[in-house]
Amino acid sequence: MDVSHILDELNDAQRDAVTSDDQYLLVLAGAGSGKTRVLVHRVAWQIQAQGINPYSVLAVTFTNKAASEMSQRIQAMLQNPVPELWCGTFHGIAHRTLKMFYKEAHLPSGFSVIDADDQLRIVKRIMKDEKLDDALWPPKQIQWLMNSWKEEGKRAKSINAGNDLQKKAALQVYTQYEKKCIDEGLVDFAELLLKSFELVKDNAVVKAYFHKRFTSVLVDEFQDTNTIQFKWLLEILSKDTFVTAVGDDDQSIYGWRGARAENILGFEKNFKPAKTVRLEQNYRSTSVILDAANALISNNQNRLGKNLWTDSNKGEPITLYQAYHEQDEARYIADTIKNWMNSGGSYGEAAVIYRSNAQSRAIEEALLRIRIPYRIYGGTRFYERLEIKNAISYMKLAFNPADNLSFERAISNPPRGIGQKTLQNIRDASIKFGTSNFSAAGRMSQEGLLPTKAKNSIDTFLAFIEDIKNNLTELSLSETIDRLINFSGLIELYEKEKGEKGKTRIENLEELVTAAKIFEDDFPRDAALKDIAQTFLDNVSLDAGDAQASAHEDAVQLMTLHSAKGLEFPLVFISGLEETLFPHIRSMDSPDQLEEERRLCYVGITRAKQKLYITYAEIRKIHGSDVFNPPSRFIREIPPELMDEVRPRASVTMSFERKATQAPKDFKISEGISLGQRVAHKKFGQGIVLNYEGAGDSARVQINFDNVGSKWLVLSFANLEVL
DNA sequence: GTATTATACCCTTCT
DNA sequence: GGTATAATAC
Numbered sequence: 001m002d003v004s005h006i007l008d009e010l011n012d013a014q015r016d017a018v019t020s021d022d023q024y025l026l027v028l029a030g031a032g033s034g035k036t037r038v039l040v041h042r043v044a045w046q047i048q049a050q051g052i053n054p055y056s057v058l059a060v061t062f063t064n065k066a067a068s069e070m071s072q073r074i075q076a077m078l079q080n081p082v083p084e085l086w087c088g089t090f091h092g093i094a095h096r097t098l099k100m101f102y103k104e105a106h107l108p109s110g111f112s113v114i115d116a117d118d119q120l121r122i123v124k125r126i127m128k129d130e131k132l133d134d135a136l137w138p139p140k141q142i143q144w145l146m147n148s149w150k151e152e153g154k155r156a157k158s159i160n161a162g163n164d165l166q167k168k169a170a171l172q173v174y175t176q177y178e179k180k181c182i183d184e185g186l187v188d189f190a191e192l193l194l195k196s197f198e199l200v201k202d203n204a205v206v207k208a209y210f211h212k213r214f215t216s217v218l219v220d221e222f223q224d225t226n227t228i229q230f231k232w233l234l235e236i237l238s239k240d241t242f243v244t245a246v247g248d249d250d251q252s253i254y255g256w257r258g259a260r261a262e263n264i265l266g267f268e269k270n271f272k273p274a275k276t277v278r279l280e281q282n283y284r285s286t287s288v289i290l291d292a293a294n295a296l297i298s299n300n301q302n303r304l305g306k307n308l309w310t311d312s313n314k315g316e317p318i319t320l321y322q323a324y325h326e327q328d329e330a331r332y333i334a335d336t337i338k339n340w341m342n343s344g345g346s347y348g349e350a351a352v353i354y355r356s357n358a359q360s361r362a363i364e365e366a367l368l369r370i371r372i373p374y375r376i377y378g379g380t381r382f383y384e385r386l387e388i389k390n391a392i393s394y395m396k397l398a399f400n401p402a403d404n405l406s407f408e409r410a411i412s413n414p415p416r417g418i419g420q421k422t423l424q425n426i427r428d429a430s431i432k433f434g435t436s437n438f439s440a441a442g443r444m445s446q447e448g449l450l451p452t453k454a455k456n457s458i459d460t461f462l463a464f465i466e467d468i469k470n471n472l473t474e475l476s477l478s479e480t481i482d483r484l485i486n487f488s489g490l491i492e493l494y495e496k497e498k499g500e501k502g503k504t505r506i507e508n509l510e511e512l513v514t515a516a517k518i519f520e521d522d523f524p525r526d527a528a529l530k531d532i533a534q535t536f537l538d539n540v541s542l543d544a545g546d547a548q549a550s551a552h553e554d555a556v557q558l559m560t561l562h563s564a565k566g567l568e569f570p571l572v573f574i575s576g577l578e579e580t581l582f583p584h585i586r587s588m589d590s591p592d593q594l595e596e597e598r599r600l601c602y603v604g605i606t607r608a609k610q611k612l613y614i615t616y617a618e619i620r621k622i623h624g625s626d627v628f629n630p631p632s633r634f635i636r637e638i639p640p641e642l643m644d645e646v647r648p649r650a651s652v653t654m655s656f657e658r659k660a661t662q663a664p665k666d667f668k669i670s671e672g673i674s675l676g677q678r679v680a681h682k683k684f685g686q687g688i689v690l691n692y693e694g695a696g697d698s699a700r701v702q703i704n705f706d707n708v709g710s711k712w713l714v715l716s717f718a719n720l721e722v723l
Numbered sequence: 724g725t726a727t728t729a730t731a732c733c734c735t736t737c738t
Numbered sequence: 739g740g741t742a743t744a745a746t747a748c
Contacts (some may be wrong), residue, residue, distance in 0.1 A: 063737075091738050114736085189738045257737065356735050419725045543737070562736045586734055600736080623734065623739070
């Protein structure tokens with residue numbers, strides 16, 4: 001077979017990596033150096049030149065987006081669909097494994113995958129049952145501790161909490177949590193990995209399956225693997241498996257999720273002899289952009305070190321825009337995109353990137369105002385919306401009656417006369433009977449343990465769930481969901497909700513029906529309706545659900561820095577470069593976390609091919625109140641000669657919003673008092689004005705007192721003396 | 724006992 | 739700005 005097309009258009013280093021016949025290959029690839037390309041071509045090489053069966057290839061990535069892109073590119077390269085090639089995320093592959101070997105994993109066949117939100121709910125419930133004070137131990141932290149243990153591969157019984165009270169509490173919760181998940185057939189994200197790791201390690205049949213099946217295993221974004229993923233990898237490999245790992249320590253941005261960039265170093269230690277190929281030529285960006293990225297990242301101490309270079313031309317300087325506030329920032333971005341469009345560009349070439357999802361709203365509004373189509377990644381994911389989770393809980397319950405979480409959600413939404421009291425009775429009864437809440441409710445009703453009113457609504461509810469189950473023998477998935485949302489009372493519930501909110505909730509529910517329709521169309525005609533529905537439910541939890549947007553429309557892309565990794569765009573805006581936002585306040589006091597923020601910024605900059613804009617706002621509304629933050633330190637770390645600074649034109653701001661003309665630095669909060677002003681208070685002594693919110697009599701000011709620290713005071717009562 | 728309304732309180736990033 | 743919990747109305 002002629003395989004020259006696989007090697008065309010590759011540089012020496014890339015070709016070296018693609019054709020390497022070493023068993024262990026590590027590719028250290030800088031941003032834009034053709035990392036994915038090497039991976040795709042290597043798969044094609046292995047299949048077409050070395051004769052490896054696609055069935056024996058496993059390609060692992062981190063996000064669903066990356067996985068689908070890779071699988072598409074592989075198929076395009078091979079000019080052949082290869083459904084037997086396993087390509088997916090760690091979580092997706094773990095899930096697939098557990099579905100295949102559910103008996104060996106001691107799971108019910110219909111086990112359900114729960115998201116972080118569901119997990120938190122369970123943690124809260126357990127803490128209540130165990131009488132742990134949630135003020136003392138915030139459930140979120142307990143959840144986080146528990147997950148980090150899981151990511152380290154630790155089970156409750158093997159943990160020694162020592163004298164740490166919080167760890168002790170977390171361990172107590174973990175123990176109960178494990179029990180609960182087993183009882184109810186629930187599997188969380190970390191559990192997918194942990195359980196499938198244990199399964200391969202302890203079960204000879206499963207292990208043999210992996211060892212026999214996979215000749216070649218390729219891992220993308222290796223710097224993002226955490227302990228349990230690395231251990232899992234070691235388990236599935238036989239001594240003859242070919243392993244290719246691709247990574248870039250400068251793009252390690254998942255430390256908070258337990259990722260250990262050191263695993264890159266671990267590769268050479270664990271796989272001997274390993275060949276290492278470095279890809280250092282960047283084909284993506286102009287030299288200005290690349291210089292900026294290199295300068296920024298050189299501020300990090302903790303690096304393996306690498307010199308990214310390009311021979312492409314200089315390109316335009318980076319534009320730095322200082323906005324008055326986030327609306328001004330958003331307006332500037334929208335206008336600039338419009339200009340880009342008018343001078344022959346397309347919307348799809350532009351991406352707006354930000355640190356946290358909450359920032360998207362202002363941008364969306366500005367884009368809407370001048371009618372620029374956009375597509376938003378992540379954010380409050382479609383399937384995480386309240387109304388969607390409510391609707392899905394009916395389906396989940398129909399498939400897995402042991403799922404108490406879904407039981408409670410479904411029975412209380414819409415309210416049907418079953419309140420906390422009855423719910424608690426059901427919970428107590430289910431402990432007594434040793435069954436799920438679902439069957440306990442049925443039994444209580446039969447044995448006359450319920451007051452008439454509660455009995456009636458419970459009976460109708462149980463019958464309704466039974467109905468859903470039966471529907472699935474004749475109706476399609478989308479028809480079932482359509483019936484469900486109409487007959488459950490959810491639509492009526494949201495019709496009552498006033499304002500736009502209820503309306504969009506109903507639209508989302510209708511969208512869910514559409515999503516189901518699209519989903520079922522991908523299945524062969526003869527597939528069992530039940531299986532389609534089951535697969536759909538699994539996907540709902542695992543897939544971020546960016547399928548809802550019209551993927552083919554020419555639209556501006558909005559996303560967080562995290563989801564931008566691996567993508568590239570001719571025109572990129574990185575917005576909100578302000579201290580406390582980016583770098584985020586929660587990462588500012590630890591050097592390690594700060595370096596991760598910087599890598600995040602590095603990832604952002606290197607997304608841009610032609611033109612990069614960096615924007616920040618002087619005033620930003622955080623949780624309703626105005627906050628003044630200095631520009632991000634990352635701006636200063638970019639050499640000034642690479643940047644053009646732009647300030648808002650006065651005329652634009654005047655017409656835009658009057659408030660914007662009030663420059664913050666000399667803004668008078670009240671007579672004689674402005675930010676930075678030293679003042680004296682009768683009780684607290686002297687201090688300096690840091691911040692303010694509101695206006696007139698209700699205005700409040702934040703003052704950092706020399707002796708008692710920072711306090712918020714109502715201006716009209718504070719009786720401050722100007723110094 | 725349940726449903727509705729008011730207040731408190733949190734707030735990063737992804738699977 | 740939104741949701742989860744607490745106090746009140748039904």
